[in-house]
Structures are given as C-alpha cells and as structure tokens.
Amino acid sequence: MKDTTFFKDKKILIVGLAKSGFAGAKLLHSFGAHLTVNDKSPREGNVEAEKLEKLGIEVVCGDHPLTLLDSQLDFIVKNPGIPYQNPLIDEAVKRNIPIYTEVEIAGMISDASIIAITGSNGKTTTTTLVGDMLKNSDKTPIVAGNIGTVFSEVAAESTEKDILVAELSSFQLMGTERFKPQIAVFLNLFEAHLDYHGSLDEYGKAKAKITENQDCSDYIIYNADDERVSYLMKSSKAKHIPFSVKEKYEGGVYVEDGALHFQDQKVIDLSEIVLPGKHNLSNIMAAVAASLLAGATLEQIRQVLTSFPGVKHRLQYVGELNGRRFYNDSKATNILATNAALSAFEQPVILLAGGLDRGNSFDDLLPSLKNVKAIVTFGQTADKLAETAKQAGIETIKRADNVEDAVPLAYRLSSEDDVILLSPACASWDQYKTFEQRGDMFINSVHKLK
Template sequence: MDWKKERVLVVGAGISGIAAAKLLKKFGAEVSLSDAKKREDISFDLAELEKAGVGLELGPQTEALLEGVTRVLVSPAVPVKIPLIQAAYKRGIRVESEIEFAYELAEAPIYAVTGTNGKTTTTTLLGLLMETVYPVVGVGGNIGVPFCEEVLRAGKKGCTVAEISSYQLEATEHFRPKAAAILNVTPDHVVRHGSLEVYQQMKEKIFAQQTKDDFVVLNYDNEPTRSMADRAPSTVCFFSRLEKLEQGAFVENGELVMRWNGVTHRILPVNELKIKGGHNVENALAACAVAFLAGAKPERMAEVLRSFEGVEHRIEPVTEVDEVMYYNDSKATNTDSAIKALESFPDGHVILIAGGDDKMTDLTEFMQLVKKNCDAVILVGDAAARFKEAALSNGIEAEKLYEAGYSMEKAVDIAHKIARPPQTVLLSPACASFDMFTGFEERGRVFKELVRRLKK
C-alpha cells in the first residue's frame, strides 16, 4: 500500500482515532483529524498530532471536510449514520474502522473476540494462552489499546488478539480474522444500531469474510449465537457450559474438555479456575477453543488458566472493610452482565450499587434476581428513578432502596453504614457510566479509591 498517495480524514479524537492518525502520517499519508467537540472538551492531548503535521478540524463537521479525501477512518464512538460519514459513502469515498485499517497492516494471524458480555476477560485470557504458541502476541482493540499499534508490534512471526465491539465492526468490509469467537448476543446498544436485529448483524460481520480455512467459535447455550452457524462460511466450533457436545469445548464431569476430530483433550477441573462465576467458565471455554485451534497444547493452557485472576472492573475483589467484602464490577454496563455478577453470589446478601447512564433495556429479569439475591440496592445516576420504579413493581420493598443521586461517594458511604457480615457490597451498575464518568474504568477506580479510604 502506497500511503503517500492517500489523503485520509480521521473522524473521532478517541484512542484508536489518534493512534491511526499518527501511523497514517508516519506512513506518508496526508492526514486530518476531525471531531465534533471543541478542543477544550477533548480529553486527549492533541499537541503531538499537531507536531507530526496532522491537521485538526474541530467543531462543526461540514461536507467540505471531504474535499480531496481518498479515505475516511471512523472511530468506534462515531456512528456511520452521521451526515459526514453518509456524505462520504455517497461520494464513493472508502470508509473504514481502525480495525479494518489494522487488518490491512497485519502480517500475522488475527484472533478476534466479540459478544455482548465477557469480551475483555476472554480476550485477556486468550492473549495469555496464545503466548504458549507464538513468540510475540499483541492484544488490543476495544480493550483500550489501539489495535493498529499491536499488529505492527506482532510483526510477521507473532499474532494479535483483538476485542471487537459492534461499533468497530460497523465500518468493516474486508476484516477476516483467522479465528473469531462470538460469546453471546443479548439486548444492548439498540439506541446506536436501531434494533436488536441490526446489532446482531453487526456482530456477524466478524465472520462474514472468512472461508472454510478459518474458524468461528460460537456459544451453543445462547440461541442467537448458536443460530449463526447456519450463516457462517467458516468452520464452526461450539462451546457450551451446559451441554455435552459431540465436537467443541464443554464441561464434562467437572472438567473443561476440548473434543476435536474424534479426540477428547482434558484441560483442567472447573474448580481450579480462579475466575468466579458460570459466565467465566464460558469465557474460559471460548478462549480455550480458539487457542486450541491455533495450536495451543492442553497442558500449557491448564497452566495459564490456573494462574489467571481475571481483569480489572469485572467482579474484581477490592478489599474487606469491617468483615464485609467489596467488589468492583463497573464493567457491567448492561443488565445481562449485572445478572451474571449477581449469579456469582448464589448465597445472596448482596448490597448492590446500580444505575448510571440508562440503556433503557427491560429490567424485569434483572430486578427479579435483585429481589432474590440483594438485601439492599443503592441507586445512582440518570437511571435511578426508572430503576426504583422497576424495583418496586417487581416486589422489592421500598425500605431496601436507597438513593445516592450523582455521588459515588454517597453510595459507598451508604453501603458502609448499612453493610454487616455476611453481606457483600457489589458495584454492578447495569448501565453505562457517561452521566457521571468518562467511562466504566474511571467509575471503577473512583469506587475502589473510596472503598479503600474506609479502612484509613
């Protein structure tokens, strides 16, 4: 690719957009970066881009930005339905995501993970499993590391593992991973995509360009995901926590096993996993399936699984205060993820902190489990009023509901005042975080800092 002939407009001053703009400029392309925000509202330092010679076009995004442009690279946070991107399509300008750009740069196999929930844990674990196969492993994408940088780091002899969101898949046409895992599909991001059907279609783009020489790993226990096997052009490998499969990764007699081409490989007992909950058994099965298909040996995978303690913000133990354990599950940005967290505490007695930037999904199943497993619920953020109404309509007593407004400090203070052994305090918001924080990472770290102050 002769990038010196390209004039690229990068839309969106986020982590991936900034990284791509830097690389494109380094490769010799003429590059401009556009963001609808004013400079003072952008959380990243743009001085390095300016120094490199990247043009900045901040504020109103008019069609004039497309004059002379040969490519548009769109950041995940930017929907392709905005007028600027639609105008690019009408002009016949190629529009691509950073994931597609990274795919063009890659010289080694790509292993990709998508799904509504479990992506970060599975991607992180898969990266460690791949280290038993490849000398260099890049891990990036929606996990917070620009994927384009990781494919370059992996070079020709390594591989890259990518967490891929539906937002990133929206602007892909040619992306073709060697193996892709789809963990599950449940209601989420309907506001962005317009419907659950379109959301699922975005997920299926991860295998759309594959052939029979490639693999797609699908969750047999999740019907929308299982049905993708009918449309996948690649070789299908199922995983299941609940069913014994003729071929694939599953649980048998309390062990994780992989059965492929008539041979059963026993990996390790489920009770030796350090990560908590049935959903993490599924994540481990998916990661093992992809790694096995990439050449990982079961005994080496077992070593990794025994030492893997999970990822930050996903049912992460924080500390014990007055004999009460506090957990940070800030990454639970939807009800399905929060349900999985609550199911990880089958003995109940949870003091739950929930709420935030409301995704307007149905709350019935979530609130039924809250009623069963929670002694109290502390509500925060934009979603508090709707969550309270749903809690009451599902039979949760009013005296078990507390409101902390837009203050995580107040929420932690309430939890500390009411929690007693054997109760557990769990931040599992079932909401996005943008009403109060820049992202779930900041929300989780603020929560952890507030909890740790309780011990001082």
Template sequence: MTSVDFPDRPQLAGKRVTIIGLGRSAVAAARLVRQLGAMPFISEKEDTPKLAPWKALCEKYQLPAEIGGHTERAYEADLFVLSPGVPLNAPVVRKAADSGIPVTGELELASRCCHAPLLAVTGTNGKTTTTVLLHHVLTHAGYAADLAGNNDRPLSEVILDGATPRAVVVEVSSYQLETAETFHPVVAAVLNVTPDHLARHGSMEAYAATKSRIFARQRTGDTAVLNADDAWTDAMEPPDGVSVVRFSARRELAEGAWFDGTSLRLRHRALARRKDLRIPGLHNVANALAVAAMADAFGVNLDGFAEALRTFPGVEHRIEWVAETDGITWYNDSKSTNPDSLRIALEAFDHPVVLIAGGQHKEGADYQSLKPLVARKVSALIAIGDSGDYFTGLYGDDVPHVRVRGVEEAIVHARNIAQRGAIVLFSPGCASFDQYNNYEERGRLLKTRSGKWLGWNCQKYSG
C-alpha cells in the first residue's frame, strides 16, 4: 500500500463561496467552507416540498440561502461548489465559469481536507452494496473506518466530525467525478459500466471516460481494481505505475480475485464459500470479489473474510429480504432504477417471480433487450407508474400482467396473484420521480404498507 501525501486544505478564509443546489451535500459543503473561514451561500433554482428538510437544516445551522431561482447574489462569489445533481453545462454554472469564477464539487472540496486514506468505488450498479461491505470487512478486521460519499453521508460530514479514521470508504458517482481534479484514492474500483445517465453524459464513451476519472490522480503504489467481466471497465488504463487487480465472477484469474463456482478466491487462496455470502445473486459475488481485492490491496488480513461475509446483512433497497408470509417471500429492490439493475435482480433468483416494476424510465434506456429474460424469469408482471403502459405493451405478450397506479395497489395485486412458494420482487427498473421523492421513499412505502395491510408475522433477516 502506498503512503499518502495529504493534500493542502483549500485556502478559503474570508472568501465568498456559493453552493449550487440544495440538498444533503450542499448543507454539508456549506458547513465545511464556513469551518474553513469562508462565507457560504446556497442557491437553489427550484422550490418544491421535497426541499423542506434541507431548508430546515439551513435554518438550524444559520446558512444563508436563496430558493426558487439564482439571483445575482449567487455570482458574488470567489468559488462555486456544485451539488452532485448540478451538471457542468447548467446555465448558472456556465455563467459563473464565463465570469472567471472557479467551479468545483463537494467531493473534490472535502477530499482536499481529508487526512485519511481514501478507498473509492464507482460503477453503474453495485456501488452502495460494495462500499458498505468493504466498510464492514474493514471494521470486522479491526480498522477504524468511515463510510461516505454518494450515500447518506457526504464526505464533508466526515471532515466536520473532526476524527481521522484509518480509512474512509467512499462511494463515488459519475456526477461527482465530473468535478474531481485532485481526488486521490489509494485504492479505487470501477465495478461496471452499463447504459445510464446518458442524457447527462451524452454517450457510453463519455460516461465510461467519466467513470475512469476515479484513477486520474493515482500514482505508483496505488491500486486500481477492475471488473474483468465488463468490457468497458476491463479496457480502462490507470496511470503508469498503478497496480491493476482484476476480479471475475465467471473465470479464473491467476493474479486476481475470482469465483470457481463454489469458493471466492484471491489468486489461488480460497477466502470464503459462496454460501457464506448471504445476499443473493452472482452480481453480489462479483461485488464481494471486488471487496476482497480492495481490502487486500490496502493491507487487510483476510483470514476473517468468510466470517465478515456471514455477518453482512445486505443493504436496504438492494434486493433486500423483507418478509416471508403464507409461504410467499417478498424482496425490496427499490434501488433498481435502470434496465441493467432490473436484469441483475431477475438473474439473482432461480425460480420465476411476481415482478412489480415501473416508474419514470430513463431516456435511451434499453428495456427491449430484457424481453427474453422477463419471459423466462417472470410469472406475472404488475406494472406501475409512468412507464406502466410501456411495460405492459412491451412484455404483455410474454407474461400475464396487470397495470396499476403505484406501490400500494401493486401490493394487493401481488398478494392475490402469488401462490405459496412464490417470490414477489419489487424491482422497478426505473427512477422514482414520477410519484415519489426518491427510491428510498418508494422502497419504505412497499415495506410499511405491505406489513400493515397483509398483517404478516414476518421473521426478519437477522444477518
């Protein structure tokens, strides 16, 4: 493992810093720049009910903000910090750049203040499960580690806490990588690259290039972890001197992490058995292999890897076991927001499922290619949301189907359709914004309403 030269903290004392976009990252970034001696100002173009929690935090921390439009006050700044959802080509950003105002992102800003080694993960699918599992493996091995990034805890919050953990595991999105300039993880992984966010990135080539920016500041002694089963990631070329370790759930790798059908291996050493990993699907085997490769590169003793897998319960909304009632097993995969994540969920089960799917489908997303898989893996389709008619039209000739409005109606129909021994899988394959504020709200609605209405006495997954 490389030694770490910690970056210089941004010199912001007395500077005016505008944070564009109001949300969790914006509030954390504003608090951080104020701690650095700067004067923060948050500017948000929208004014919707979903902003209420963040408005409340602005009031709590006495952060000045404008809501419902970017006024000239926003441009009275020495630095722009973008929330992840704000693209570089947004008019407000272009105007700032044309005026000579430097532009950065919350992750980049926070990473320059971080005095702990960063272990970073990106990819279209699997980021959250992989980062949470890596954090679990590190803590199981006795490391004081933190977890941050594109999840419930921005990296800025880790800095604000004031502690210096032995490592910080960071989930990184392509949006965050757009503004990453000095971001330097000592170990970094790209899990996969499949079509997603193309309306923002423009093409698969541009999307993959953005993902590969996670390696841009790595150097001799650092490690890049790549998925040998994914053509886009396998073709990535980290900087000279960076060690490259690949992982594969499908073939043997003499120098990497791989799955032999029974055991998860690092080079020729068996680390754990497949049954030690309690979350379903070959994709989660791949995620665990990536974790093994990253932990090993960081110098972690993997003697306890199997036990760490056995004690890992999984992550909420990612093919999450919810309950079993009357012989019917329910899974919540609300994080499924694109066709590839729907494909992964369907492939995780050996038997046909009653599938609840639909929502706000994404521009350019390829649902057509899923037809053979849906025909083979789905016993009945319950289509919801804006894409409901599209899904029933696309898959209706292959499977029995019903069109309903949302999650609550879908629960009732699923219970009426499913027979003893069946699996009900909520894997929307679409974004949630047609009816819900986010995928978390959508998933928790499934769990709370189903438990209440069906009155199950469920045996919760104990991990």
C-alpha cells in the first residue's frame, strides 16, 4: 500500500454507509483520520453504525444535519448513490468542501495497476471478461467496484503483483479528482441517470473523468462507433485504442475476414465466440484490448471467448439440448433490453416473456419480433404480449402459469437449431422477488429438461 500519511489527522465526513461507506470508514480510521460518519437510516438496527462506534468512530444517524459541515472539514467521502441535490451535499458544494467517492481513495493507496471500465451498458460483462482473460498472466487480477469487492478495500490489500479490474459508474467517477488508471475503457454513452446528472452532457463529462488524469504512458480504449464517446475522448492525453464493429482502425480492435483483430494480430474467428450479439462483440473488443495491453496471453483470451457463458441473467448461455440453445436474459426488465436480446440472434427464437404490468403497451417490441417463431407468455402482462405477438404475425402463441412451466412448453414448440430465450421485457415482482430468482427458475427448469 502506498504512503497513507496524507490521511493522518484529516477531518473527514463520510456520508452514507452501505458497503462502500462502511469499508471506507474502517480504512480511513486505520490511516489515522478524524472521522464522522453520517447515515440517514435510523440508529436502531443499524449494524454497520454499531460496528463503527465500537472502533471509536462518531456516527450520526437518522438525518443529514447541516451542522456536520461546521467543523472545518478537509473533505467529504460520499456514497455514490447520494445525489448532489441532497441538501447536505449541496451546501458542502457551496462552501467549496471537496467531495469524493471511495474510488478516489482507492486510486491514492493502491500499489497495483488499475484497469477502470465505464459505459452506460456492458460494464459488468466487459469487467468480468477482463478478469477472466487475465488469469494465468504475470499479475493476479482482482475484480472490484460495482461488482466484486468494494474498490478501496481491495486497493488497500493489493500489491504490485496484482492488477485491479474495476467497474465504475458515473456516480463514482464524478467524485474523483486525481484518479488515474493505467488502462481506461469507455464502452458507450446512452441517455441514463439524467435525474442525477441533469443532462446528457453532464452525464458524459462524469464518465469522461475516467481518462481526465491519464497521460501518454496510459491507454484509453474507447468505442469509435459511438459519436459521443469519440468526441469526449478527443481531449484525452492517453494513447488512443479505438474499437469498432464497423470500421478498421489502425492500432485498434476491428473485424476483418470474419475474425477479430487487435492491431495487426488476429485474435479469434468470430464463429468461435459463444457470447451472442453485436453489443457483446463491442464488449469483447474492449476486453481483448485491455487484457492484451495488461499482459494476457492469446491462449487464455481464446479459451475465455470460446467458453464464456455471459454474466448471469444477462443473455447468459445456459446450455444446449438436442440442438436447442437456451439463454437466460431475466435482467431484461424493459422493452429496450428485450429488443437488444432479440437482435443478438439470427436463428429462429422461442421467446419467453411477461411479468409485472406497469401500464405500458409493447408496440415498441414489434420490429424485433421478426425472428420469433413462437412466444410463451406469463405473468400480469401475458395477454398484452400475446396481443402484440398477434400484431407481429406470430402464429404460435401460448400462455404458461410461470417461468417454470414456460420452459418445457417452449421446448415442445421448438426445433433443432432454435434458440429458447427468456427475455421478459417486464419486471419480475408480480411472481418473483427479484429478476435473479426468475432467472434461477429458468435455469433450474432447463436442467430438469436435461
């Protein structure tokens, strides 16, 4: 761990507990900082608050009193989910008190090199791919950030023999000032979290902080097919590594003669990659570039790409039975996500869809149903989806009581070379506690068929 004397005797306010706040508080306390921790949850039953108090840390629960700002703070460490419109944070900004997230702390203390990955979509898939591709390399990959362990906690324990692979959100990056990854990845930029950032421009600026402090010794890997991302990357001082599913960029990642290439090196034939979808091809390109730059072997990369099933519940490959391939996309809780899933396949699809009725129609799903030969609906929206299927000209429309019953029914409707896809286009809460539970039911039902 790097020299932590910077934090000694600093007066720091941590706002928001959860995992990152709790880990950050313990860490900064161990560095000799003078801490106050503030959490809006009531003190009663707050286990994390109780543990911190036993360490001698002051904890203020139940509200965010502005008086916490009156003690000449050096800076605030904010939970990423707390918006800047929060009255306490808003007042801190007015008083010019620096506001960080624990990502800033992680970058300051880590002895390991860092691969930081951001984007509106695909972060988890790309981060997981990079972590897998770097196995058996010279350095030990440790996955952290939004997936895996809290970033600052991992950073404190890391050594020069490790490499941190971190999935980072705009919320986390917005609270950085000196954060400088050796390899940064910017996957894409879509309209999202505008209630938090206020505008697409501000959202993009927050994402672009991933490369703000990089220099010519670092790398920025970015999506050249995304105009917004490409524009934001013009000001980056790092070495540019573009990737594109459409064009060939010298020095980048591209497709040529049915194969994926990094710079002048063939990596793998596209036909060997098991993860479906053009959007996943972009994620794969980014992961390949980051992994090769960080020291991964071509052999390990090829092994991952020929076996990687996808992140669980996100277009996850579950298995094959008698020529039918099963995919679990239970995370698709809206029409946009189901459209993306359907676009990933050229084969005929048996679609399993349905769930919580939020009052919307499914007309926006119509253009994506061209390859759907049959649909099995379930849940509160079963009838609505059946009507949409009729409009799309789908002749085979069946209804099941739930996902468990939908799987064997879909199998009976299928033929060899078909895809059986759970992509509900709806939240799960009418029948299941979470989309994860719904996806697990799908997986279990597929295994029962086998």
